[in-house]
Amino acid sequence: MGVPVCKYCGQPMSRWKTPPMTNWEAEWFWVCFNDECTYFQQGWEWMMSRFHVSSSYRYRIDPGTGEDGPLPVWSGQALRSGIIEEKDDE
Numbered sequence: 259m260g261v262p263v264c265k266y267c268g269q270p271m272s273r274w275k276t277p278p279m280t281n282w283e284a285e286w287f288w289v290c291f292n293d294e295c296t297y298f299q300q301g302w303e304w305m306m307s308r309f310h311v312s313s314s315y316r317y318r319i320d321p322g323t324g325e326d327g328p329l330p331v332w333s334g335q336a337l338r339s340g341i342i343e344e345k346d347d348e
């Protein structure tokens with residue numbers, strides 16, 4: 259299976275390593291890190307209007323279960339350090 263594309267923006271998703279202090283079973287998730295993604299962009303407005311907080315979320319897929327959902331982020335740069343670079347030979 260190749261790299262999945264985000265169902266909101268159609269861009270290839272990135273592997274993102276889950277932090278050690280979480281209860282997620284997966285070692286990594288597919289995450290859409292496209293800042294132009296409508297899911298990510300509309301998240302800011304949604305969170306501000308509902309909860310009055312400046313945060314958003316990115317589209318995420320669990321590679322093990324196929325489950326998808328939001329990954330909360332507090333800025334455009336947040337969580338980027340966890341992105342796993344794809345190797346050319348894969």
Ligand SMILES: [Zn+2]
Binds near residue numbers: 267291
């Ligand atoms: Zn996207």
